[in-house]
Amino acid sequence: MENQKSNSSLKAIIVVLAILLAGSLAYMYKISSDAKTTETALVKDKDSAMTELIQLKQKLDAAIAENTSVSDELIAEREKVVKLMADLEKSKGDVASLKRIQSQYNALNAKFNALVKENGLLKDQNMTLVSKVDSLNMALGEKIRFNDTLVIQNENLAKTVEKAQRLVVMNLRTQGIKEKSSGREVVTEKARRADKLKVCFSIAQNEVAQSGDKLYYVQIIDSKNNVLGEKKVENFGDQTLTYSFTTTVAYENKSVDVCESLDNNGVDFEKGMYFVNIFDKGTLVSKTSFTLK
Template identity: 55%
Template structure:
């Protein structure tokens, strides 16, 4: 009877131990499964964070290439992202470390969001400024064209006035004469008889010309290519002008008759050429005559 009681107690103990063993196995299995899930979750979280950091670093590359004004700030923040990525990739992925890295990432992301907003604003301002500069350039170009047109017109007007203010020398004539002892002059076309050449010309009226003294250089060239008269020379740029005499005229916006004489002897027969130059050595009149 006592043996039966002992056997029942032993069986009960075995059952309890078996149940405890099964419970321990189940608990260990659950803990192991939970640990596996936790490790898997942390690994995935680490990989996700690393990918996000790489994407943000690439975004920084684009912004740095587009913006020179914020280049230093963008590069500094990008360097922080690169440093954090290196730390994440080297970590073992434990929960405490991942929490720390996620917090650092969120802070850096916030800084990046601010820079992105500032970069966008700068781009918009640049677009507005560029548009404004383009408009200003168009206005300035139009103003320059208008000023250039006025300048050309003024230059043309100045040249027209200068041209219009020049005095015209007209009716240039030369007569060969023989002067008698009485002073009477007799016109002749014989070289052997002539002892004077009488030169005359008109300076025409011009109301827009300046009044004052005018000088004209008269050049008489005989048939042997000799210059008669004073034979004085003045420079004219890279050349010289030899003249027979200077005629000084007082001009007062009215027609002026000019009469001059050149004395000589042994005038050569043939064709003579007479040229009149102004003070700038510009030819203003010419004629010719012949002596036989």
């Protein structure tokens, strides 16, 4: 009887121990399963965080490549992202590390978005300024072209006025003269008979020309290419003029006739063709030729 009770008690103890063992095994399995689930989640979160950091770095690289006014700040933020990626790579993927890295990522992403927005505003402002500058340059270009046109017109007008004011020397003629004892002058074509050469010309009427004394240089060249008369030299810029004599004309805007004579000073004139030129300073204004036999 006592043996039966003892066996029953032992069986009961074994049953209890079996139940406890089963419970322990179930609990340990649950803990192991939860740990694996947690580890898988942490690995997934770590990979997700790395992906986000890589994407942020790519965005920063693209923004830096645009070489904008905020590039220096973007470069500094990219260095922070690279460091955070290295920290994430070294971390064990525990919750505390992931939370810290996620917090830093959020801050960096917010700073990046702020810089992009600031750069966008600067671009808009720059485009507005460029548009204004283009408009100003266009207006300035029009003004310059207008001024250039006025300058050209003024230069043309000045040339026209200068041309209009220029006096016209005409009817230039030269003759050999034999002067009689009575003082009467006789025209001759004989070189040996001529005492002097008489040069005459007219200045046309010009109402817009400036009145006053006008100086002309008369050049007479004989058949042997000698300049007769005073043979004085005058320089006009890079031009040199050897002339026979000068004549000063009192001009009052009306037509005027001028006559001057060149004596032979007791030496016979050469036979042949003579050339007579009238100069207004360095400008040839009239010319003619004649022959002494």
